Amino acid sequence: MQSEKVAVLGAGSWGTALGRLLVQQGKQVYLWSRRVDLAKDINSYRENRRYLPGVLLPAKVRAHADVDEVLKDAATIVLAVPSSALRETAALIRERVQGDVLIISTAKGIEPETLKRPSEILREELPKELADRVVVLSGPSHAEEVARDIPTTVVVSAEQRAVAEQAQDLLMRPNFRVYTNPDLLGLELGGSLKNIIALACGVAEGLGFGDNTKAALVTRGLAEIIRLGTAMGARETTFAGLAGLGDLVVTCTSKHSRNMRFGSFLGKGKSVEESLALVGQTVEGVRTTRAAYQIAREKGVEMPITEECYRVLFEGASPADAVGTLMGRLKTHEVEEGVEGWN
Numbered sequence: 001m002q003s004e005k006v007a008v009l010g011a012g013s014w015g016t017a018l019g020r021l022l023v024q025q026g027k028q029v030y031l032w033s034r035r036v037d038l039a040k041d042i043n044s045y046r047e048n049r050r051y052l053p054g055v056l057l058p059a060k061v062r063a064h065a066d067v068d069e070v071l072k073d074a075a076t077i078v079l080a081v082p083s084s085a086l087r088e089t090a091a092l093i094r095e096r097v098q099g100d101v102l103i104i105s106t107a108k109g110i111e112p113e114t115l116k117r118p119s120e121i122l123r124e125e126l127p128k129e130l131a132d133r134v135v136v137l138s139g140p141s142h143a144e145e146v147a148r149d150i151p152t153t154v155v156v157s158a159e160q161r162a163v164a165e166q167a168q169d170l171l172m173r174p175n176f177r178v179y180t181n182p183d184l185l186g187l188e189l190g191g192s193l194k195n196i197i198a199l200a201c202g203v204a205e206g207l208g209f210g211d212n213t214k215a216a217l218v219t220r221g222l223a224e225i226i227r228l229g230t231a232m233g234a235r236e237t238t239f240a241g242l243a244g245l246g247d248l249v250v251t252c253t254s255k256h257s258r259n260m261r262f263g264s265f266l267g268k269g270k271s272v273e274e275s276l277a278l279v280g281q282t283v284e285g286v287r288t289t290r291a292a293y294q295i296a297r298e299k300g301v302e303m304p305i306t307e308e309c310y311r312v313l314f315e316g317a318s319p320a321d322a323v324g325t326l327m328g329r330l331k332t333h334e335v336e337e338g339v340e341g342w343n
């Protein structure tokens, strides 16, 4: 009989929320924290006070600092570490796991050094039989709300439909609705690139701007995500879905968003380092801005918001200067084929 054990690697907010959800699905969850003190604290308080305060965890979520114990005989592995930690975490799996294991990848970032997406990193780091079992989970899903059973919709993809459907069956709950989509590339790009736009929305908030500015960033942000995504081979319709517009809306409007909070500190005049320290959690948008900027240049795709985020994050431009550049761009059409439709 297949083990009911699930290993969740990464005891941050998302790993903890997904661990709780999987216990609701009847699983025994081993939550891996590389820090012994955090594992002890979670088990003592039945709460992840550092990353997901205020959520009582069932006894079947047990935190461990020993990765051997966590991975042994697990039928499913959920990867909930930031994209920056994915390669080293995959190496831990490679050295310890064989066989028919489902691997759910949740990181939403692009590696700036290689321009690789999470599933590509896993393909490089894992043996083929494990990499073939990787499912990408994306969509609008703040841990703070999932952990409170607030109705949420997400989307999964994998190279094989049957593998994606296995994850769909595993995760589907009355208040956690899981769709499938064959466009794995689009899912990963949507989930990663929206963090750049959320960061920009945070900057706008920090500068004291209003809803008009945020709506502008979401709308024009989606336009540049679609431009890059389709140039890379993703399907345009994916960006109208949960991993595109859905995640863009939630991240650009939610008080829970780490990327937006980070941007708002920048907008208030804090440095990148100060802003990261103030958030104190993973902010994927920083590394992904660097990666997307590079990919856009290589592909000759125009991404004005991403470019300005890059200038603020890595070239010392001030947020006010970035706004001036965006608003002062040459006049243009709203859609690429803008002049068509007129005589």
Ligand SMILES: NC(=O)c1ccc[n+]([C@@H]2O[C@H](COP(=O)([O-])OP(=O)(O)OC[C@H]3O[C@@H](n4cnc5c(N)ncnc54)[C@H](O)[C@@H]3O)[C@@H](O)[C@H]2O)c1
Pocket (backbone or CB within 6 Å): 010, 011, 012, 013, 014, 015, 033, 034, 051, 080, 081, 082, 083, 084, 085, 088, 089, 106, 107, 108, 109, 141, 142, 143, 144, 280, 281, 282, 284
């Ligand atoms: N929080 C959410 O609502 C949410 C939702 C969907 C997807 N995600 C994605 O999930 C990933 C994790 O985000 P999060 O919000 O849980 O981050 P977080 O900052 O809350 O937690 C990250 C966890 O990973 C651990 N970690 C960092 N580097 C590590 C390493 N090298 N080895 C082992 N552990 C390491 C940290 O100690 C921490 O426990 C990100 O890619 C994020 O985009 C988050």
Ligand SMILES: O=P(O)(O)OC[C@H](O)CO
Pocket (backbone or CB within 6 Å): 108, 139, 140, 141, 142, 195, 198, 247, 250, 251, 256, 257, 258, 259, 260, 282, 283, 284
């Ligand atoms: O809090 P953020 O900005 O990392 O976003 C979390 C999730 O990606 C929302 O779907």
